[in-house]
Amino acid sequence: MKTxxxxxENYIKALYHLGGDNPVSNGDLAHRIGAKGSSVTQAVKRLSQKNLVTVVPYKGVQLTEDGVQLAKSILRKHRLWETFLVDTLGFGWDQVHPLAEQLEHVQSEELVERLSNFLGAPKHDPHGDPIPQPNGQMPPVLGEPLGAFAKGHTIKVVRVEDAGSEFFDQLDAMNINLGNTYDVEAISSFDASVQLKAPSGHTIWLSHSMCVNIYAVSA
Amino acid sequence: MKTxxxxxENYIKALYHLGGDNPVSNGDLAHRIGAKGSSVTQAVKRLSQKNLVTVVPYKGVQLTEDGVQLAKSILRKHRLWETFLVDTLGFGWDQVHPLAEQLEHVQSEELVERLSNFLGAPKHDPHGDPIPQPNGQMPPVLGEPLGAFAKGHTIKVVRVEDAGSEFFDQLDAMNINLGNTYDVEAISSFDASVQLKAPSGHTIWLSHSMCVNIYAVSA
DNA sequence: CTTTTAGTTTAGGTAAAACTAAAAATTATT
DNA sequence: AATAATTTTTAGTTTTACCTAAACTAAAAG
Incomplete structure (x- = not known):
């Protein structure tokens, strides 16, 4: 494994995020990376010389098999570090992303596997996102948006979207965490907001904007 | 705090290692960094523009106060990560240095302090080296070389020099770890080797080369 | 007191990774 | 189909960080 x-690594990550193994446009990639299109053109040229991507000029960039594999290994590291930061060091889930972005670049197979082991070989990170396994296999993407559940169901929160720190603040304020269970009391036909009842008896109302970023399974 | x-950071670390706040020659610095002298000349020029070092051409480079402070904060991170890798993840002490060299560059005050807290705010790393404290204070450098103890003393191993992986392998083979206690049975007047008796009754002989890299206190 | 030598600096070159500005290709619109 | 709008690429520049080769400084040896 080269270094x-x-x-x-950031380009590979961005490509994987935007298209998986499908082609991605120069512009989309530039926007995601936060660089100008011209910089991207050069960068992907370098990547194609390392056989991490294939480039069709004016058409798009696409990860090769090697590229996808590298992307998954970076994502694995990122999500394991996030798990460590939240579960072991007690960071809030809104704080960990920028730190994991730095830690994910540390190069050591053994470190990653020892870390995974220490954390109990988790399959999902603190946001509920799947952690790619050492063999490249992806655990399932859990849950459906809250709006998908009908009144009367009992649901368990299993995943939240990374929708910015204000979203996470709101979750904290409402004391919503992964694993929490609720009864769906009502779904507004006016604004698609959802009314949930916690086991404690407390009732909370979630706006549609909140609901689309919270995923659950029936419990 | 700038980034x-x-x-x-590697230059600052090397300068601190070689001379603390004393001047260091271009050549020594080049050797330590693993670059050519000319590269060092340019690098320290950049550092002096950031007020991290003062340069006197043909004479030497010296850390400023800011430089020393930065050096200590990097060393703090390095040694805390080493402690984490050994104590928490179970790495051997010969494996952790290159990993800590990567991890020490992660930028986050909060991460360092949470890590320190998780580890129990240690004052010394797995090799017994002092971990600089957040205020810049340095815990004591522990112990004296094994050869300094006379026959009949009971000693406790508190620190080992980083003298390469063969040295660490030898320590492992002899099952010598920080905190172990021994009785000094004899010191050879021929080759300065030392004979120790473990609490288990086992006796081990340490060559002079081993002794000078192992530090102890009386116990 | 000159010469040699060891160490250091300058000068000029390469590569990665970003940028701006302008040209070329693609896509959309009349 | 021709032109307008958008996207992408090319060309040339900047910064960091390394390199080699040549010039310079300081100190020791002759």
Whole structure:
């Protein structure tokens, strides 16, 4: 396994995020990376020389098999570090992303596997996102948006979207955490907001904007 | 607190290692960093523009107060990560240095302090080296070389020098760890080797080369 | 007191990774 | 189909960080 620069890894990560193994446009990639299109053109040229991507000029960039594999290994590291930061060091889930972005570039297979082991070989990170396994296999993406459940169901929160710190603040304010269970009391036909009852008896109302970022399974 | 490149941080670390706040020659610095003298000349020029070092051409480079402070904060991170890798993840002490060199560049005050807290705010790392405290204070450098103890003393191993992986392998083979206690049975007047008796009754002989890298206190 | 030598600096070059500005190709619109 | 709008690429520049080769400084040896 060769070593890659942080910049390279960031491009690979962005490509995987935007398209998986499908082609991605120069512009979308530039926007995601936060660089100008011209910088991206050069960067992907370097990546294609390392056989991490295939480039069709004016058409798009696409991860190769090697590229996808690298992307998954970076994502694995990222999500394991996030798990460590939240579960072991007690960070809030809104704080961990930028830190994991730095930690994910540390190069050591053994470190990743020891970390995974220490954490109990988790399959999902603190946001409920699947952690790619060492063999490249992806655990299932859990849950359905809250709005998908009819009145009367009992549900368990299993995943939240990374929708910015204000969203996470709101979750904290409402004391909503992964694993919490609720009864769906009502779904507004006016604004698609949802009314939930916690086991404690407390009732909370969630706006549609909140609901689409919270995923659950029936429990 | 500004952010620095990894290269910058490596130069600061090397300067601190070689001379503390005393001047260091271009050549020594080049050797330590593993670059050519010319590269060092340019690098320290960049550092002096950031007021991290003072340079007197042909004479030497010296850390400023800011430089020393930065050096200590990097060393703090390095040694806390080493402690984490050994105590929490179970790495051997010969494996952790290159990993800590990567982890020490992660930028986050809060991460360092949470890590320290998780580890029990240690004052010394797995090799017994002092961990600089958040205020810059340095805990004591523990112990004296094994050869300094006379026959009949009971000693406790508190620190080992980083003298390469063969040295660590030898320590492992002899099952010598920090905190172990021994009785000094004899010191050879021929080759300065030392004979120790473990509480288990086992006797071990340490060559002079081993002794000078192992530090102890009387116990 | 000159010469040699060891160490250091300058000068010039390469590569990664970003940028701006302008040209070329693609896509959309009349 | 021709032109307008958008996207992408090319060309040239900047910064960091390394390199080699040549020039310079300081100190020791002759």
């Amino acid at each position: 890659h620069t942080e910049s390279e | 620095h490149t990894e290269s910058e």
